[in-house]
Amino acid sequence: MSKLDGNGRWKSKMALTEHVEQYEERQYKSSTRPTPEEYTMARDYILLPHMLTMVERSKKEIETSTNLLKNLYLTASQAVMHQIHTDMYNLRRELSKRNIKVIHDEQIDLVMYYKILCRGYEERFGIVRDVVRSEMSVRLAKYLNNVAKLIEQKGK
Template structure:
């Protein structure tokens, strides 16, 4: 069997698989902190967080299903102070990649902004 390189779209799925759980953790953490704040619009913020969490969970579920359908496996190798390291397998091809923590923070911020914009656009 010849090893097949993943397509750009498949690599994006792998990246989504890595980033979506981190995004979920960020939103959950912020939500937990907000529970103890005395804000006049706290209920609105908590409901918005709940809606965002639901969308993120649905997207993560869809990504996991698609990876399974494609036969792609992803595994976290380790986390260092500067990077998150992963390995993936795809049709006989094995590779590893690292995401720098600064890049992850930046990308998560951008992605969460897109999700929030989508929520208010009614999509």
């Protein structure tokens, strides 16, 4: 019997929220299931190659056009492609460091299915094509904003 057994304050099972969060985080990291951050990384790993293909297609269309701002569009598309390549490289490194593999499984109607192999845990992950398109447009807008900021800085 310890000194604290007779003290009524220690009978309750209350814990500070910080301690609960730390405990849950430790439990989550020790499990083999992917964390929400790792699911986001897997989704990005799926999206980025599709985005790269989309930008490459657009670049080829621009190359054949007679637009006056053709060189500007080509330079912007190159910058976006470089950013996507950099993100893909960093993402691949981080996924391999965490021992996570994302494998394309199948496509049924409008849903693309992937397998996520995470530290011995296997899960099937599906993404609807409309969600892919909307997420790609949001991501592409961010990349283009970065390019616009660079152009604006060089113009000043």
